[in-house]
Amino acid sequence: MPDCVPRAGDEASREACRTIAQVLRSDLRFEFPPRQFVPESLLTAIPAMNPDAPNFKDWESIGAGILVVTRASVTGGKMSVEVRVHSIPSGQTMLAKLYSGNLDNPRVFAHQASDDIMSLASIKGVARSKIAFVSDRDATKEKRSKEIYIMDYDGFNPRRLTVNGSLNILPAWSSDGRSLAYVSYRQGSPDIFQASIYEGRSANLTAGKGAQAFAPAYSRDGKRIAYASNRGGNMDIWVANADGSGARKTTSSSASETAPCWSPTGQEIAFTSGRGGTPQIYVMDAEGLNVRRLTTVGNYNDAPAWNPSKEFPELAYTSRLEGGFEIAVLDIASGQVRQITQGRGSCEYPSWAPNGRHLTFSCNRGGTWQVAVSNRDGSEVQTLAAGPGNNVQPDWGP
Amino acid sequence: MTRVRLSSSLLLLVAASLMLIEGCGHKRPPASATGAGTYPRASSPGSGAEPLDSGPDVRPLDSDLTSGEDITFSDASGEGGPLADVYFEYDQSALTDAARATLAQHATWIKAHGGAKLSVEGHCDERGTVEYNLALGDQRAQAARDYLVSLGVTRERLNAISLGKERPVDASHTEAAWARNRRAHFRVSR
Numbered sequence: 001m002p003d004c005v006p007r008a009g010d011e012a013s014r015e016a017c018r019t020i021a022q023v024l025r026s027d028l029r030f031e032f033p034p035r036q037f038v039p040e041s042l043l044t045a046i047p048a049m050n051p052d053a054p055n056f057k058d059w060e061s062i063g064a065g066i067l068v069v070t071r072a073s074v075t076g077g078k079m080s081v082e083v084r085v086h087s088i089p090s091g092q093t094m095l096a097k098l099y100s101g102n103l104d105n106p107r108v109f110a111h112q113a114s115d116d117i118m119s120l121a122s123i124k125g126v127a128r129s130k131i132a133f134v135s136d137r138d139a140t141k142e143k144r145s146k147e148i149y150i151m152d153y154d155g156f157n158p159r160r161l162t163v164n165g166s167l168n169i170l171p172a173w174s175s176d177g178r179s180l181a182y183v184s185y186r187q188g189s190p191d192i193f194q195a196s197i198y199e200g201r202s203a204n205l206t207a208g209k210g211a212q213a214f215a216p217a218y219s220r221d222g223k224r225i226a227y228a229s230n231r232g233g234n235m236d237i238w239v240a241n242a243d244g245s246g247a248r249k250t251t252s253s254s255a256s257e258t259a260p261c262w263s264p265t266g267q268e269i270a271f272t273s274g275r276g277g278t279p280q281i282y283v284m285d286a287e288g289l290n291v292r293r294l295t296t297v298g299n300y301n302d303a304p305a306w307n308p309s310k311e312f313p314e315l316a317y318t319s320r321l322e323g324g325f326e327i328a329v330l331d332i333a334s335g336q337v338r339q340i341t342q343g344r345g346s347c348e349y350p351s352w353a354p355n356g357r358h359l360t361f362s363c364n365r366g367g368t369w370q371v372a373v374s375n376r377d378g379s380e381v382q383t384l385a386a387g388p389g390n391n392v393q394p395d396w397g398p
Numbered sequence: 399m400t401r402v403r404l405s406s407s408l409l410l411l412v413a414a415s416l417m418l419i420e421g422c423g424h425k426r427p428p429a430s431a432t433g434a435g436t437y438p439r440a441s442s443p444g445s446g447a448e449p450l451d452s453g454p455d456v457r458p459l460d461s462d463l464t465s466g467e468d469i470t471f472s473d474a475s476g477e478g479g480p481l482a483d484v485y486f487e488y489d490q491s492a493l494t495d496a497a498r499a500t501l502a503q504h505a506t507w508i509k510a511h512g513g514a515k516l517s518v519e520g521h522c523d524e525r526g527t528v529e530y531n532l533a534l535g536d537q538r539a540q541a542a543r544d545y546l547v548s549l550g551v552t553r554e555r556l557n558a559i560s561l562g563k564e565r566p567v568d569a570s571h572t573e574a575a576w577a578r579n580r581r582a583h584f585r586v587s588r
Contacts, residue, residue, distance in 0.1 A: 167561070169528075188559075257533075302529055318527050349527070
């Protein structure tokens, strides 16, 4: 990538320029394999580009089929970023957009541009998506707290959502990204709270039932919430309206059931049950009928996550393999299982990206637990630098 | 495979150059989008009570209390409190003989302190998954609670909750640490 060439010597603007390029490159590389990019060493083989009139023959000569040109200008506290995508063989401009706004977060300009470029390839981009997770970074010796955080999908800008100094765990996004359900012990017994994150409010959805509630999961249409509760004696899957009203028990074995997750159509719920002796993954319809076992490999399977994309009918889950836990993916139609993670220590708690092409999960390979992402085939595993402490239980939101 | 239909050669090059343009002078292409995102504000915490460290109002002690002991509080590690942890076998919620013996002593203490309410916390070691350990912790808490009830403790005084593997007493990765973490822990409130 050639150096950014400023018209004036303003360091802040150059910095913003560099950020845009670096972030956009990372975003695009997240979706396309490395071999689809022209090696940077080849850029020195051609003359410097004139952004107003790129010489497509130069680019063709080093094997590029697509050219992405970005320009940025900064005036006062505002930034403008111009992005053009050219098809080199035809010389056509496939995309031309201007992004403008405040300078306080240059990364989001690049993320927006990346998502727009992805749509040219008919791929739903996830560069603007967020991952919620749990961190113990705020714990003290007296208050061994865990709080809910939200970060960009690439690990940047972690922001704290809960500030109650208690145990807050198991975050779950709503499909519209405006609400986050989570479990909090702030009132003593664990209940499910719904945070309306743009309004700064939290509501207790399961109060007053004299029982505990865990593992919330919103249906995709946002109308229902499934969760695990011992309200009926032992731990079962319950389904309620999204505001917590109308709760009904949907499982009835004498074993524990937990970790419900909705199918993309909202007609089925996958969950973990100990009814077979050890934890395994089952599926039932949303009313609790027609229970079928899904996992047959391994003696400890938990935490199902249903790929949201119609293109990939598969379930990710945590599986105990050779002493530790790893992430596995079950192809629902064929029953084939592929292992996504491997190595020292364990990985658990998978969650799918909104386009179904990536997974997030947490692993303790480096000593502490950290959130990581990978492609759905297990390639390109990257640990996200989400901040200090142990960072676990990621949920990938819109 | 990714269906990238951008061109026949399917090669992509990013950000060939960036140039600063001060002020105006370039033609504005169609479509603009606001770049600045909106950030979620931290939610205001619920006004819930502190977890069980302040409980209901003090009630008069039962009139048949003879020993006159002060009610003491157990802290997070279980030390300094009147009710010691009871322990479980790996992956089990069944009570061992040792656990039953300890619980019998606890039952005596609880019945002698009529004003006390307790939470019975079920904990697990780190070797299970997050969610299933919350279920196992619940089984342990209920096992301990049910046994106390069978020994005459009023059920309403006991709140069984699961902490799964979220609050170990010992974060090391040894058999000894795991054994200490597989426990039912008792918190007393007035």
